[in-house]
Amino acid sequence: MAIYTRGGFALPETSLASKTGTWRLQRPIHRHSSAPCHTACPAGEDPQAYLAQVAEGRWREAWETLVAANPLPAITGRVCDHPCESGCNRGQYDEAIAIHNVERFLGDQAIREGWAYPVTPPSVNAHRVAVVGAGPAGLSAAYHLCRLGYQVTLLDMLPEAGGTLRTALPPYRLPREVLAQETQRLLAIGIEFLAHHALGRDVSLDELCADYGAVFLAPGRQQGREWSVDGRVPADLxxxxxxxxxxxxxxxxxxxxxxxxxxxxxxxxxxxxxxxxxxxxxxxxxxxxxxxxxxxxxxxxxxxxxxxxxxxxxxxxxxxxxxxxxxxxxxxxxxxxxxxxxxxxxxxxxxxxxxxxxxxxxxxxxxxxxxxxGQVVLAAGMERILEGSPFFAVDLWGHVANHPGVFAGGDARKGSRGTVSGAVGDGRRAALAIDGYLKGVATVEHHTEAIPLESLNLNYFEHEPRAEEPLLAVEQRSGDAEVAGGLVEPQVMAESLRCFSCGMCLACDNCWTLCPDQSVLKIKELASDGSHYVFDYDYCKGCGLCARECPSGYIVMEDELLFAGRY
Amino acid sequence: MSDLAGTLIPIVDLRRNQPRFRGLEAGHLACLGCGQALAARLVTEAAGPDVVVANATGCLEVFTTAWPQSAWRVPWLHSLFENAAAVASGMEAALKAQGKSAKVLAFGGDGGTFDIGFQALSGMLERGHNVLYVCFDNEAYMNTGVQRSSSTPHAAMTTTSPPGKARMGKRHLKKDIISIIAAHNIPYAATASVAYPSDIRKKVRRALEIDGPAFINIHSPCPLGWGHDGSLSIEVARLAVECGLFPVVELERGALTGTMPLRAPRPVTDYLKPQQRFAHLFQNDPRAREELEHLQALADYNIETYGLRGERPDPLDSAGADTVRRGGVRWA
Known part of the structure; x- marks a missing residue:
């Protein structure tokens, strides 16, 4: 109510009655875009998400986010060629985040602390799925099928799980202890592991197809390619x-x-x-x-x-x-x-x-x-599917054409780049496709473009050198000792704080601080999931300052007409 | 209720429970992306809640107090264009007489500070009142329709300094207000930019700790008067600092005690180009080229006079002072 005095007079904050939001032609919204590390990861990890959790000291949650895509972080953290780091936007600014070291640290920490994989054991009535080959693709498929509620039987012709990781990776790159611990922990989630089971010798593919709802083939590449120079081959080849x-x-x-x-x-x-x-x-x-x-x-x-x-x-x-x-x-x-x-x-x-x-x-x-x-697939037991070709021809989801219920992936897939992370991704996608197949629904791909460096506001970042892990001196590299030393906790924390948080809220208070209209409100002190702030559309005039100055590209302006009727 | 992020907290309560003091509330009628509204919000946030404000006539007065409403949450008084400093002096004397300890702020635009209220300000400084005078410098009389003030930079277009056959925008130079203020031998005088909020807060707190008159001139872009999009206010303000045309400095008792070093000085054209008020300088005209060189020379002069060129990267230089971190640490 207006109070008439000789001078003008008004009560504090009565301006809140003026809903300046009605002026708006554009409104700021929060939009999560994929970080380039995420789109580049063949295993489907979202490093931005777990780096944010590491930055807040939530180590276990960070590991759980990581293993939601890749159950073998202690292994991939050591042997992966980390395309995430090649994709990292920070690489165009100073140096990419040492993501593989963060991954390795989290994987090692989970082993040390005995963190259980976030999987509920499948019910006894659940569909049964067979996975052939306990390499990274097979292990990943088995794990993701378990997560999706299936009973999994994993077969391998060798006495232990690991596949190529065990048979061909030198211990100085992947210590056998790490391999054993991570694979054992993974199998312990309730995967039935049948060692010494060779396809075509101990069990046939037809038997598997009859006994299981679906079969995933991940035999790897076991057969060396023929090689000669003009038909000549040395005797001791x-x-x-x-x-x-x-x-x-x-x-x-x-x-x-x-x-x-x-x-x-x-x-x-x-x-x-x-x-x-x-x-x-x-x-x-x-x-x-x-x-x-x-x-x-x-x-x-x-x-x-x-x-x-x-x-x-x-x-x-x-x-x-x-x-x-x-x-x-x-x-x-x-x-x-x-x-x-x-x-x-x-x-x-x-x-x-x-x-x-x-x-x-x-x-x-x-x-x-x-x-x-290079090698090709050893056809034993799978001749009717391979039909003479050196690899499995499959789609993105691992469907083997003309053989419903049979899926394939990992190194055995045609076009595989032969990386561990690629195999883990194949296993994950095949698990999703098998889930879709058994439920009778199509599996769809959610393809997202990575947010480019140009969408970030680099004014708000400072150059900081990347933490480098210690390497064993050359003269000490004679035995099985691991060459790469990994990072220690403060270094991993520092790396997580270097992350630009591309496409996701950095919780940096920039929008909250820079809004001239007090229309960005903070709802919690700490958050890594983008729930830190809300816009008060009653007063936001839509100037776009917050979007322009958002360091991580998480705020975008949308035409107000799109929201007509919702306001 | 807020419709985002699944929060069920009524937004009114959310507003009341913000973890900072809200001196200037929403619902004010400033234009989109107003640099002055942001600067005033930041100053009162850092100074409040125990303050009283005397405000000169100007945009800030008009858009915050459209009668019968007020956007202020601190005691606030407007009298005239020319007397904010005099009113603040009286407030301070009255509070002193009553034994009260509230801090006194005086707010004015560049018109009310550099020109119309200048003698009242000079008197306030000379009498040594314990007042912090904050000038929101948007470099022209924006409230009345963008007329040139003594703060308008050289060669800028305003409605009273249009570019044409005789002149390329304003003929005269921007008044060196900070040197004039410092010449009063007051304990604290500083410049700041709205692009560096934590620097503003630090300076407000520093000024209020000092007993005696203090003055801060805050460079605050006016999207309407300068002719740039409202979303660019921070960007433009940052470029003004980074090119050297707006030096960020501190002077105590007339002596230079602090500067914000420039990590990599930008050419003035980076700052001028996004602004319509300098558009005539980018025409194919030898006079335009001369004025661009003149403005570059003025920036170089500032860099030289204040020694702004940083020797090595510094966390508090023009590139480091706005660094953000998860958790918002920089705004402490």
Missing amino acids: HTGLRLLQEWVAVGTIPKVKSAAIVGGGNSAVDLARVLRKTGAEVHVITHDALPKLGVPPEGAMKAIPREVKQAQEEGVMFHEHRGIQRLLLRGERVVGVEMVHMKKLPRPDGSIGIVPFEGTETVLHVEQIIPAI
């Missing part, structure tokens, strides 16, 4: 994978003075480092480029760049853009190879070919030549 598996299993490797390994993948680099430990002179020959800045991923070696770097530190010699043109044989014994410069180039018909350049031949004197050029 062993494939790289076979040698590596032998070394991992029994710890021995044929001793040679010098060896050349052909191939640019992780097996080639792992084997090179193992041979180097025996004192051999080791050459890696690849027609791809060494991974470095400016080399597109499709033109670079498939091996993880940091492993290549460590191998170089240890004295492995790399010959990039080279191929072998001729074997120098004395009888059937190798005495050297003739290398030639090669490059992947487009052919006139548009396809990509590897072109050798005449006049660039050089001779490398080596005692042994080892092909590590």
Whole structure:
């Protein structure tokens, strides 16, 4: 009520009667956009989400967020090539967040603290699903099926779970203790694990299809590719994978003075480092480029760049853009190879070919030549599905065409990049697809674009160096000791605080502080899920200042007409 | 009720329970993205609740107190354009006589401070009243329709300094008010920018701790008068600091005691370009080029005079002072 005096007079905050929100043409809203680390992760992790929880000291919740996508963080934190960090927006500003170290820390902490996986045991009446192969894809599928309420039987021909992680990954990259603990903890959620069960020997695919609601095949790639140079093969030829598996299993490797390994993948680099430990002179020959800045991923070696770097530190010699043109044989014994410069180039018909350049031949004197050029699926027991092809042709969800109820993924899938995180993602998606199949509903993909750096307001961030984990000194790298040392808790916390929180509320108070109209209200002191503030649309005039100044791109302006009738 | 984030707290209660003092409430009639409304909110937040305010005529007075309403939650008095400092002096003397300890603030725009209320302000400083005078500097008479003031920067267009055949915007220079104020030998005089809220709060608290007259000039963009979108107010204010045209400094007893160093000085064109009031400087005209060079020289002069160029990155320099963190630590 107006009070008339000689002067103007008004009671405090009576302006609240003026609903200035009616002026608005645009309104600010909170919109969660995917962070690039999330869209880049083949396993489907959302690092932004768990980094936010780490930043608030909620370690266990952070781990639970992480294992909602990937049940093997202590493993992937060590062996993944972390595309999340290549995608990280912060990488374009100073240095990417050390996400793999945060992942590894959380995985190790869960093992140390004995945190149980957030899974309720399936009921006895639940559908039964069989998973063949207890590598990362099989383990991931089994875990996600369990989470979805299915009874899972996991078969593997080996005595223990782990697949390639166990048979071909050297312990200096993945300590056996970590592998054993994480896989045992995972199996303990209620997965029935049948060791020594080989498909085609102990059980047939038809039996599985009859006894189970669905079958997921993740046998990996166990069969070395055929290799020769102009049809000639040395007498003592062993494939790289076979040698590596032998070394991992029994710890021995044929001793040679010098060896050349052909191939640019992780097996080639792992084997090179193992041979180097025996004192051999080791050459890696690849027609791809060494991974470095400016080399597109499709033109670079498939091996993880940091492993290549460590191998170089240890004295492995790399010959990039080279191929072998001729074997120098004395009888059937190798005495050297003739290398030639090669490059992947487009052919006139548009396809990509590897072109050798005449006049660039050089001779490398080596005692042994080892092909590590990849493997194919061992068809035993799955012949009727493979139909002679080296890999499974499946869609994004792992459906094997013309075989309803049969799904496949992991390395055995055509087009697999052969990474652990890719296998974990295959397992997760197949679990969702199997769930859809058994319920009779289609599985749909929620594809989201990552929020670009341009949508963030970088004025509000400061340059801060990334925490680097300690590496074992080269002269100490002779045994099985792990090379990468990981980060300690304060460093992990510091990394989480470096996160830009792309597309999600940073809870930084910027909008609350900068609103000229007191129309951003804080509803809690701490939140990592975007529920920190609300807009008071009674007074918000829609100036857009909050959206413009939001550091993380979580506030966007929407045309008010879209809300007509809702206001 | 708030319809977002699933909260069921009535929004009125939410507003009452904000973890900060609300000196200037919502429902005021400032334009979209008003720099002055934000600056006044930040100042009263840092100073309140134990304050009384004398306000000169100007936008702030008009948009906060459209009779019979008031957006203020502190005792607040408006008298005339020219006498905010005199009224504040009287308030301070009266409170002193009654033995009360409320702090006295005086608010004015650049018109009420640089021009019309200048002699009252000078008197207040000379008599040593324990008052913090805050000038919200939006560089023209915005309330009456964007007429040039003595604070309007050189070459800016206003309705009374239009660019044309004779001139490229305002002929004269922006008055160096902070030096004039500091020349009164008062204990504390400072400049601040609305782009750096924590710097504003720190300076308000510092000024109120000091016994005696204090003065803060806060650069506050006016989207309407400067001709930029309301969403750009902070961006434009930040650029003014980063290019050196608006130096952020502290002077105690006339001596320079603090500056906000510039980590990487920006060219003045970065600041001028988003603003319609400088649009004529980007025409293909040799006079426009000359004025751009003139403004750059003025910025360089400021950087040199106050030694604004930072030697190394500093958490409190122009790039570091607005850093945010999860949990809002920077606003402490």
